[in-house]
């Protein structure tokens with residue numbers, strides 16, 4: 001109340017603060033006439049304090065001072081509020097509004113009050129550890145960080161120690177050695193592979209510090225304290241896209257600055273009681289494993305490698321015989337075939353835990369599969385805007401297990417096309433989907449003991465199965481694509497760990513109306 005009418009911003013606004021229950025709101029209102037009790041108007045915009053990036057005193061230059069109305073008035077004072085503005089398609093931008101008045105004391109009081117409010121937001125990071133993969137995606141990681149992220153971090157007074165990686169596993173290994181206590185979060189600039197490295201470093205370090213043996217598939221893993229931010233600069237950027245709604249470096253930087261938090265499930269993958277990897281997005285055998293194996297050889301081609309390998313793998317049309325055993329997730333709410341996506345927000349949607357009378361019952365399915373996909377999240381990405389499992393929940397302790405059985409090329413193509421549109425991907429006789437807490441896969445053919453499948457790979461690719469043009473050509477083994485990393489063992493044991501990790505994100509927001517964006 002004490003500041004009402006004191007500030008004019010540009011031609012149209014006054015700055016008014018008022019409390020709404022527990023939240024302060026910043027509202028620019030039309031300047032003239034100044035209503036005694038202002039009511040919302042088309043010029044009104046409301047910015048929660050939690051979305052103010054920073055507030056700064058504004059230097060008044062000569063041009064301003066000698067122009068228009070200020071000439072006749074006393075020397076003006078001003079401050080600028082930088083805040084998050086929503087743009088189209090889940091993008092966030094940094095916008096600002098400058099407020100003017102003629103009383104220095106009042107201006108300082110406003111700045112002081114706003115700064116105090118911002119200080120109270122303890123969820124915001126102050127000091128970050130940043131890893132940049134200079135070779136991810138279009139090799140723009142360093143440029144993206146320096147040009148798009150650093151100016152925003154500076155504005156928000158966030159400091160960072162930056163490590164540009166020199167080799168694969170650099171980020172992961174360094175997280176085991178570095179003093180992580182002094183950081184409020186870890187940021188990775190790169191794609192899903194780079195994010196995977198950072199999460200392995202962070203989860204691995206946490207387990208080591210807490211004395212938990214990662215090789216034990218039954219071990220209860222300890223949650224990580226540090227949040228991870230992803231600045232997308234990779235090829236698929238699925239984790240970023242599925243948790244923010246877009247792969248845009250500025251949007252991700254703003255989520256980090258305002259200190260958003262999003263819990264997410266992590267699956268552990270073991271082979272014969274030996275830890276292999278963690279997975280947060282796609283764990284795919286058959287189609288997606290084969291694409292990855294082929295595309296890694298074409299890394300020099302850049303992003304197009306996935307399209308070429310995708311096309312080649314589609315034509316190869318290989319299927320793999322094996323057994324999938326899984327433990328259905330009885331504790332979760334919803335089903336993979338729900339119409340509404342369930343990845344908004346971070347709430348852990350679980351029913352009551354299993355009582356002693358409820359028994360865990362494994363289900364076993366045997367067959368020939370073109371693809372076995374386990375999606376811990378929707379796996380939305382620019383290629384598949386709804387993802388492979390649109391209703392998969394990020395933080396409910398379950399994964400959606402999708403089994404695509406042997407079928408004709410035409411049917412498989414129909415299934416793949418559904419990745420790209422709104423139609424139900426699971427509405428095919430040859431596709432099954434289950435929400436699971438654990439699963440195991442065993443190939444009919446035992447793994448090569450060394451896990452060395454190179455020769456097999458050579459035989460497998462480059463041949464379009466001319467013997468069976470309409471159906472599938474059965475091959476002994478594929479490899480698993482684990483968040484974009486190849487696993488050489490086909491026999492694996494997977495367990496979902498509920499909310500093991502936190503991201504600087506908030507899930508995908510409902511799209512605001514066009515008026516709200518204009």
Ligand SMILES: CCCCCCCCCCCCC/C=C/[C@@H](O)[C@H](COP(=O)(O)O)NC(=O)CCCCC
Nearest residue numbers: 191192193234235236237238282310384419483484
């Ligand atoms: C008619 C044609 C239909 C084509 C449908 C394509 C659908 C693609 C869905 C892809 C889901 C991807 C899930 C995420 C995988 C990433 O973890 C992994 C590594 O990413 P990055 O480190 O950023 O490179 N990416 C892939 O495995 C690539 C899959 C590409 C498939 C064409």
Ligand SMILES: Nc1ncnc2c1ncn2[C@@H]1O[C@H](COP(=O)(O)OP(=O)(O)O)[C@@H](O)[C@H]1O
Nearest residue numbers: 136137165166167168190191192193194234235
């Ligand atoms: N400096 C580096 N040189 C080579 N490989 C690296 C380097 N830094 C990270 N990597 C590896 O590059 C792989 C791919 O990185 P990522 O950022 O996901 O790019 P992309 O999305 O293009 O695959 C990751 O597995 C990561 O371990």
Ligand SMILES: [Ca+2]
Nearest residue numbers: 393394396398
């Ligand atoms: Ca989940």
